[in-house]
Amino acid sequence: MLPTGPSFTFKVATKLSTQPACLSVFLLDGAKGPAADEALLGDVTKKAIARLILSGVSRGKARDIHFDLIDETSRKNPEFRRVYVAGLGPVKKVSAEGIRQSAGAIARAAKKHRVADMTIALPQFERGSTDLTAGAIAEAIVGGLLLAGFDFTEYKGTAAKRDAGKEASRTFTILCSPESADAVKRGIERGRIIAEGQNFARTIASRPGNVINPPSLAKVAQDLAKEVGLTARVLDEKQMQKLGMGGILAVGAGSIVTPPRMIVLEHAPKSAKSGQPLLVIGKAITFDTGGISIKPADKMGRMIFDKCGGMAVLGLMYAVAKLKLPVRVVGILAAAENHISDTAYRPGDILKMYNGVTVEVTNTDAEGRLVLADALAWGIEQYKPSAVVNLATLTGGVVVALGKTMAGIMANDDGIVKELDAAAGLAGEKLWRLPIGEDQREYIKSEPADIVNSGGREGHPLQGGAFLSFFVPGGAGEGAANSDGGKLVPWAHLDIAGVADTEKDLPYYAKGATGWGVRTLVEWVSAK
Structure with missing residues (x-):
């Protein structure tokens, strides 16, 4: 097998899993709520996101990422133990590259906190604010995750390589509307192949x-x-x-x-x-x-x-x-x-x-x-x-x-x-x-x-x-x-x-x- 970077698994979902681990959403600068289809998010999750925004911790600054822990006793399926909010910057500057960079911040947070399974809500924007399609957004997210997840460990000791192998195995699920699911799947595949080619070159x-x-x-x-x-x-x-x-x-x-x-x-x-x-x-x-x-x-x-x-x-x-x-x-x-x-x-x-x-x-x-x-x-x-x-x-x-x-x-x-x-x-x-x-x-x-x-x-x-x-x-x-x-x-x-x-x-x-x-x-x- 060619060395093409981290062994991430990507999935698409149109509703929340019954046993999710973590959720990530994107936030525009100054926005009062996440750039997501909130109908797909659970009540407890939305409250955790709101706490981060209302407290001023998450302000939507590009590449900033913050998280909130959810009280396990208040969890009702389907909800999440930890919610991440990743900043995208102002809406007028939203681009595939900005999304790629914010996805990189999510990948690094997942690694730091040893998160093996994460759901990412596909960002949605007001009509006319961007020409990015659902497929292009998914492609940018996957590219950012894989590029940020790259870690050259070929010459580390055997124990370090074994641990790195465990860390590199993660599952990311893109949460999107049923109408955009097919486009998201195509975007994921294209983003994965291009990032694998880039990581092969880096290796x-x-x-x-x-x-x-x-x-x-x-x-x-x-x-x-x-x-x-x-x-x-x-x-x-x-x-x-x-x-x-x-x-x-x-x-x-x-x-x-x-x-x-x-x-x-x-x-x-x-x-x-x-x-x-x-x-x-x-x-x-x-x-x-x-x-x-x-x-x-x-x-x-x-x-x-x-x-x-x-x-x-x-x-x-x-x-x-x-x-x-x-x-x-x-x-x-x-x-x-x-x-x-x-x-x-x-x-x-x-x-x-x-x-x-x-x-x-x-x-x-x-x-x-x-x-x-x-x-x-x-x-x-x-x-x-x-x-x-x-x-x-x-x-x-x-x-x-x-x-x-x-x-x-x-x-x-x-x-x-x-x-x-x-x-x-x-x-x-x-x-x-x-x-x-x-x-x-x-x-x-x-x-x-x-x-x-x-x-x-x-x-x-x-x-x-x-x-x-x-x-x-x-x-x-x-x-x-x-x-x-x-x-x-x-x-x-x-x-x-x-x-x-x-x-x-x-x-x-x-x-x-x-x-x-x-x-x-x-x-x-x-x-x-």
Whole structure:
């Protein structure tokens, strides 16, 4: 079985259970009663909720959660021993993301109080206050529960793992009206699959470098393909040598025992609307020392997360297969270890890439763009996609520019930016467009070669996108002076360095890998 996160069970009910354990309701900021169909709630339960609201304890502030205990002697079936009230914030700001975050607070409360069985009343809102459907609300609740319930315990001691396993087994019942039950069931299933894909990505991202290296990552991808019905193909170093993939081979040259791999997964359903696939490529540097241009020792251990772009591709491919989306999708993980050894590539080396572009190496720590470049050029030529997206923890500069709440997007086409921005909005993930064009490409011109892999600090995140544009037909936009003259392929580069992992607890993420991008990619593919 694939590691897809907590083993939660989800049910749907249209009336209260006769022996419920706990109930959760949602509360809007300033509201006098819960955002729920109160006809479905019991009298004692409603009194407990009212106590929390009237006392001022629960005010509906986003992500706040409070509970009240019900006196067992006054319980009449069907009632609850404990009632939770989770804040949603003001009604004008209600969104799927807000519900997802509040559901995360519920999951954490359930874990803290060792609640194994909880009923959650589906929130209802006044007509016209939101366009969220019952299915979308249920999907957001399930996503928040599963993402907040994720706990990476693979390397804990056996006793801790046993206890964690018991804690992870919970049942959540969504209480809703009979009219919305079918939509809620569909929302639960979609939310579960997408969150499982994201948690799968988080799990593999969290595995250390002595466990996940390019060959072992290829095995993970092959296991995924076998379980969910994808096609898998893996290019080894000998095959890549024959193909002339000078970038990924150079980056992986310092690691002879665990050489690089180009890992390809394909979802090709008979129901696909088009023969042209969508191509999604992820940087999968399984560990990054920086090479000869070595990184500082402080926090170098977090470089296990340098593979998170590739992990988002893994999560996407899990979800599209499980959801049976009628779209052909090809996912490529460009996997290498960037090590120091007598075989490692050096500053001053000149590399010839798959498409013939030559690169002067000025910094061996600017390695991600080299592996992505070969994957882009080869993948576009091989699969002739209708559109391409790549994801990478590419630059620290994007963190300086945008912080740790949004990813940078660079593209050669306005249309694909609009598509991804809309998808990110549905997913609750944030993008900000950065420029790419001739001004940016000028930063990376080389004297002895075509381009350098790093042109210094100025426009640092923009250089990464500019570099990759040399490996996409019409990469800097149609008619760009230095494009290869080929037909423009809509392409977007997502720099996820700021959002791929977190060092603090967030509403539904614990410290570690976030799986950022899986939801956005699923929404993008679903819209095709």
